[in-house]
Amino acid sequence: MDEVKAKEFVSRIAGFYNGTAITLMIDVGFRTGLWDAAAAGPASSHDLAQRAGLQERYVREWLGAVTSAGIVEYDAASSIYTLPPEHAHSLAGNGGSNRAANAPLLTYLGKHVSSVVSAFKNGGGVPYSQFRPEFTGFMDERFRREYDQFLLDGYIRKVPGLEARLESGVSMCDIGCGTGHNINLLAKAFPQSDFTGYDIAADAIDLARAEATKMGLENAHFEVQDATDLPKNLAFDLITTFDAVHDQANPQAALHEISRCLAPGGTYLMIDIKASSKLENNLDNPMSPYLYAVSTMHCMTVSLAENGAGLGTCWGQELALEMLEKAGLTDVDIFDSTNPTNCIYVCRKP
Ligand SMILES: C[S@@+](CC[C@H](N)C(=O)[O-])C[C@H]1O[C@@H](n2cnc3c(N)ncnc32)[C@H](O)[C@@H]1O
Known part of the structure; x- marks a missing residue:
């Protein structure tokens, strides 16, 4: 030694x-x-x-x-x-630079160590239901400030032509929308467009609806809806997922549904973790320990709890592109967002 x-x-x-x-x-x-x-x-x-x-x-x-x-x-x-x-x-403060807002989510994960340890031994995982209702509020707290400050500059304006399309009027759906703050902000910024938010969590959808009502929005609608079983006859011009694919039980089925529900010429923006599928390529990323740890404690375990794929946060660009292709989304560009842990997959449906 x-x-x-x-x-x-x-x-x-x-x-x-x-x-x-x-x-x-x-x-x-x-x-x-x-x-x-x-x-x-x-x-x-x-x-x-x-x-x-x-x-x-x-x-x-x-x-x-x-x-x-x-x-x-x-x-x-x-x-x-x-x-x-x-x-x-x-x-301090309410801006997107306030990183203290991430701490409650992290310390809350500590409460679940025993359950996750049990899954290490016995398989399965800790289901979303065990993380709620607190998870919903902590997640909202974590991202609300970021969306307030960076949603337009950090995401929408990073994708060439997207802002103009939203200004001219499109139908957009955000899947796994949580408390829907991003949708409500977009609905306010782009009154010509129509917005729908879907999530499996009823408590999150209630909060999303309440905020839309408080903001007086008539172009933002929210439904409790499983991404793997979307309604028939949908044709959205734009679909987004903000950090809402890698923790799904059946992410491939969700991507198929997203592809099906895009109108011809429509665009899917998959905002997800910026990583490689290979551990060796992630070792230089100073956030990798955090990403893999949060995955162990939440993102992977909620998926495995449903007998799911358990992709984990660092499922990575190689696997993401494979899965998008399987879903029929082959025309894909990848852009950086202002959040260094995320990237934006811009997928166009022919
Ligand atoms: C990591 S959170 C992201 C929430 C939100 N997009 C944000 O940026 O704050 C992932 C969300 O996906 C939702 N979700 C997980 N599986 C889902 C499914 N099969 N269908 C719809 N929503 C799902 C969860 O309930 C959760 O709200």
């Missing part, structure tokens, strides 16, 4: 554990409003607790964690804590 290598690895393990523990603190800061309170300016633990309406003792311990992690700065002489603006940019 190489003693130096072994010692270095112990430090790396400590780094992993620190990262996990601080993810819990990022979550606490997000849910309590402490990041926004800290972003408002330097403060003592007492002032910060008062600003956020929280218990000072808890706030001080949390500050100990996030200060020693290098997120917050501390002046011992004055007992003042400062969240630098460069860090506040990624932790």
